[in-house]
Amino acid sequence: MIDLSALPRMLSAQDWPAAERLLRRAAKAKGAPAAVYYNLAKVLEAQGKLAQRETWLRRALALDPRHAAAWFELGRVLLDDACLREAEGAFTHALRLDPADREARGLLLRLRLRLCDWAGATEALDGLPDTPQTRAARYRIAAETGQPTEGLRDTLLSDAQARPEALKALTRVARGSLPLRLPDLS
Numbered sequence: 001m002i003d004l005s006a007l008p009r010m011l012s013a014q015d016w017p018a019a020e021r022l023l024r025r026a027a028k029a030k031g032a033p034a035a036v037y038y039n040l041a042k043v044l045e046a047q048g049k050l051a052q053r054e055t056w057l058r059r060a061l062a063l064d065p066r067h068a069a070a071w072f073e074l075g076r077v078l079l080d081d082a083c084l085r086e087a088e089g090a091f092t093h094a095l096r097l098d099p100a101d102r103e104a105r106g107l108l109l110r111l112r113l114r115l116c117d118w119a120g121a122t123e124a125l126d127g128l129p130d131t132p133q134t135r136a137a138r139y140r141i142a143a144e145t146g147q148p149t150e151g152l153r154d155t156l157l158s159d160a161q162a163r164p165e166a167l168k169a170l171t172r173v174a175r176g177s178l179p180l181r182l183p184d185l186s
Helices: 007-012 016-028 034-046 050-063 068-080 084-097 102-114 118-125 132-144 150-158 160-172
Strands: none
Touching: 007 016, 016 034, 034 050, 034 068, 050 068, 068 084, 068 102, 084 102, 102 118, 102 132, 118 132, 132 150, 132 160, 150 160
């Protein structure tokens, strides 16, 4: 096994080329752990070498299929490559392993909204805090599935700070009818 004791120093100094060289040597060593492949993918990302990330993340997952962070990062890679169904599977796997991962849950929500998977988007909303984005998602899901939206719409529009997010959600599902009178908040 290669001595990786210098890696934290390289990472904190953002010496990506040196970290990459060290991790590539470690990846060639027999018995390299999944963390080596995962960290190599992250170092490559930091350098803008995006095309190589998927290979190293898949190697990490082949060694440790329970590596939640690697599943999350693979989901991001697949999302960047517009492989939406595969990205959804990766984020779902990451959440099975780490149900408290709000970032994975948020990306899964946005992805399922994009795929018009309303039931899946509703499921992804569970466990996310009440924010302008989650309120907009709830409104959109209700509108797209024919559920009552008036109360959700009023809640969206009542927060002046969140109006841009609210108007985006309202516009997406308007079907030719957008409320043009906004509540007076003064």
